[in-house]
Amino acid sequence: MARYIFITGGVVSSLGKGLASAALGALLQARGFSVRLRKLDPYLNVDPGTMSPFEHGEVFVTDDGAETDLDLGHYERFTGVAARNTDSVSSGRVYSTVLEKERRGDYLGKTIQVVPHVTNEIKDFINVGDDEVDFMLCEIGGTVGDIEGLPFFEAIRQFAHDKPRGQCIFMHLTLLPYLSASGELKTKPTQHSVKELQSIGIAPDILVCRSEHPIPEKEREKIALFCNVRKDAVVAAYDLKSIYEAPLAYHEQGLDQAVLDAFDISPAPAPNLAIWNDVKDRIINPEGTVRVAIVGKYTQLEDAYKSIKEALTHGGMANRVKVDVEWVDAEVFDSADDVSPHLEGFHAILVPGGFGERGTEGKIKAAQFARERKIPYLGICLGMQMAVIEAARNLAGFDDAGSEEFDHEAGGKRFTPVVYHLKEWVQGNHKVRRKETDDKGGTMRLGAYNATLAEGSKVAQVYGTSAIEERHRHRYEVDIKYREKLEKCGLTFSGMSPDGRLPEIVEIKDHPWFIGVQFHPELKSKPFEPHPLFADFVRAAKETSRLV
Incomplete structure (x- = not known):
């Protein structure tokens, strides 16, 4: 039976609850325990799949096809535990389930209320997999x-009450603001936040206090006294140069020990932090720097490409180099004849995924620049499709090559559809059929799919195998009927779906490193296990940097 740790936040948002949760999970693993992490989101969207990247950041996709909060990416990167559909829930999903049950008559005609029906649904969700970790x-x-x-806070209060004593604890993150005029850290916001929590029946066992300055012993004692926690359960969370220093930093502050003490686990198993010491060493002691341009359309919000940026950092760790990522807005050179001023000086170019036509001409020109200048190029999802369209236009003679996605937006046919809307595919042992009129998320190929790599190809060399499984999130595919003409021009279809119908990977043979993938490899990269594509992409960038 699992022990439960509920992580809440107060004072302000963006304090780092997700990072603290992930780091704590890693520390518990280092002490020999198994863990699973979950995210309960109060927003009314069923999931973030249809939310704008500017609104919510990236959508993290699990193997079983769930579109989830980007914090689940942190959880996976720090623990290596693959997230599942049951690890992310929103108010929208909870209310939808409750209303479906009400329509079916599951509640036998009773009045449906937040308590107990909504809170019970949340508790049932939390309890899934109780015996696994x-x-x-x-x-x-x-x-x-x-x-x-409020329904979530009430649900976790009830949940802890229902469980045997000592099986649940509460960890609360707050802010200790520093007033430079008086030279003081102020504890009052933390006190008020804890009182707010106590007013709904939850008493925190551990306080994690975010601060830009060291917390004096006097303030620590004051927080412990007025918030009714032990002094050694007041844990400081300082700003770090890298998020991957968090497990070691929290261990130094005693977070994992405070958790074990709260559960009365004694003697506590000693932690093995060798992996995280190695990660920290690779982060703070790079042996060089490479510059990578991410040519995207959501560059105003870095969280829109969170996993990509982290995967590049992991690739840097694998090669002991620092990766300087620079965000390049594809719209800036959509109509430019010469993109050199925007892309010269970079050691590699990455074009990420996205939806819609805006910025795609700039992405196509970025792919052309990388191909012609022999600069390492990695195209992900839409980035692969743009590389194929670029080759179709400039190598295979299809001057009007484009995507059905852009025709659909314009309401007419303007392009030769090298990329088309997929309406039927094989998943596992059954066929999946979709219509353009289906719900947005329902029209996409989501989750893990297998691919077969061509013998002797660059990607087979990179992966070290001929069979892979990667996560997808897209609704348009490269049309296989153009394969022969494109391959004659040098664009090789080096990865295909097992049935040979869907192109998964393309590459250019007479190029130092030019690969496009239909899937999202960044979602499976970890600091202690960099994804092979990102590790080799950064290696190629490192080689380019030596030639510049």
Whole structure:
């Protein structure tokens, strides 16, 4: 039976609950325990799949096809535990389930209320997989006091009450602001946040206090006294140069020991932090620098490409170099004849995924620049499709090559559809059929799919195998009927779906490193296990940097 740790936040948002949860999960693993992490989000969207990247950041996709909060990416990167559909829930999903049950008559005609029906649904969700791990860490999105979060706070209060004593603890993150005029850290916001939490029946066992300055012993004692926690359960969370220093930093501050003490686990198993010491060493002691341009359309918000940026960092660790990522807005040179001023000086170019036509001409020109200048290129999802369209236009003679996606937006046929809307495919042992009129998320190929790599190809060399499984999130595919003409021009289809119908990977043979993938390899990269494509991409960038 799992022990439960509920992580809440107060004072302000973006304090780092997701990072703290992930780091704690890694520390518990280092002590020999098994963990699973979950995210409970109060927003009314069923999931973030249809939310704008500017609104929510990236959508993290699991192997089983769930579109989830980007914090689940942190959980996976720090623990290596693959997230599942049951590890992310929103108010929208909860209410949808409750209303479906009500329509079916499951409640036998009773009046449907937040308590007990909504809270019971949340508790049932939290309880899934109770017997699978030693610790279940559940992060509650938002901050205490938010009106939309109240059902979740009530649910975890009830959940802890229902479980045997000592099986659940609460960890609360707060802010200790520093007033430069008086030279003081102020504890009052933390006190008020804890009182807000206590007013709904939850008493924190551990306080994690975010601070830009060291917390004096006097302030630590004051927080412990007025918030009714032990002094050694007041844990400082300081700003770090890299998020991958967090497990070691939290260990130094005693977070994992405070958790074990709260559960009365004694003697506590000694932690093995060798992996995280190695990760920290590779981060703070690079042996060079490479510059990588990410040519995207959501570059105003870095969280829109969170996993890509982290995967590049992992690739840098594998090669002991620092990766300087620079964000290049594809729209800037959509109509430019010469893109050199925007892309010269970079050691590699990455074009990520996206939806819609905006910025795609700039992405196509970025692919052309990388191909012609022999600069390492990695195209992901839409980035692969743009590389194929570029080759179709400039190598195979299809001057009007484009995507059905752009024709659909314009309401007419303007392009030769080298990329088309997929309406039927094979998943496992059954066929999946979709219509353009289906719900947005329902029209996509989501989750893990297998691919077969061509013998002797660059990607087979990179992966070291001929069979892979990667996560997808897209609704348009490269049309296989153009394969022969494109391959005659040098664009090789080096990865295909097992049935040979869907192109998964393309590459250019007479190029130092030019690969496009239909899937999202960044979603499976970890600091202690960099994804092979990103590790080799950064290696190629490192080689380019030596030639510049």
